[in-house]
Amino acid sequence: MKETKFRRLRRDELEEVTPQFVKFLSVNGIDADSWVRIKREEPQRADALILQFSQIVFAGVIERVEFLVHRKPHDLRTYRTGPDKIEMRGLLLSGPTKVDLTDISITPSEIFAQLKADGATPKVYSAERAYLPIGRDQDIFLRMEEGALIDGGELFQLLDSL
Incomplete structure (x- = not known):
């Protein structure tokens, strides 16, 4: 995985952006059942997806900060x-x-x-x-x-x- 600029979203932060995370997973071809399976069987992949999503969220927020x-x-x-x-x-x-x-x-x-x-x-x-x-x-x-x-x-x- 590419070098990360920002930290992983905490659980409470991730919960606040659940709809966006669901869209992110969908764009990556992951439906709800697949996500449950990935979390259970491939925790490192699940963590990598959350980290990738975190980078997108932080970059988008910080870009607009005045x-x-x-x-x-x-x-x-x-x-x-x-x-x-x-x-x-x-x-x-x-x-x-x-x-x-x-x-x-x-x-x-x-x-x-x-x-x-x-x-x-x-x-x-x-x-x-x-x-x-x-x-x-x-x-x-x-x-x-x-x-x-x-x-x-x-x-x-x-x-x-x-």
């Missing part, structure tokens, strides 16, 4: 993924505060109001760089494996405007 967000309690990092580089805008909180940047229900205006009330200091920071030598898709995949989630870009644009 923005990512990675939240930690006092550090918020947002990313814009271009064709040749990745840009990051972040918000780092210093000082005692009740604000938890992992709470997705709190709005930016509520964050800044609470920071002011707490006397905490927000620091906006930014960076950009070319993708790692492994390429755009695997660089983005690494960000996602570290906890970044696909995002609509609103937070990046807000931090970019500050």
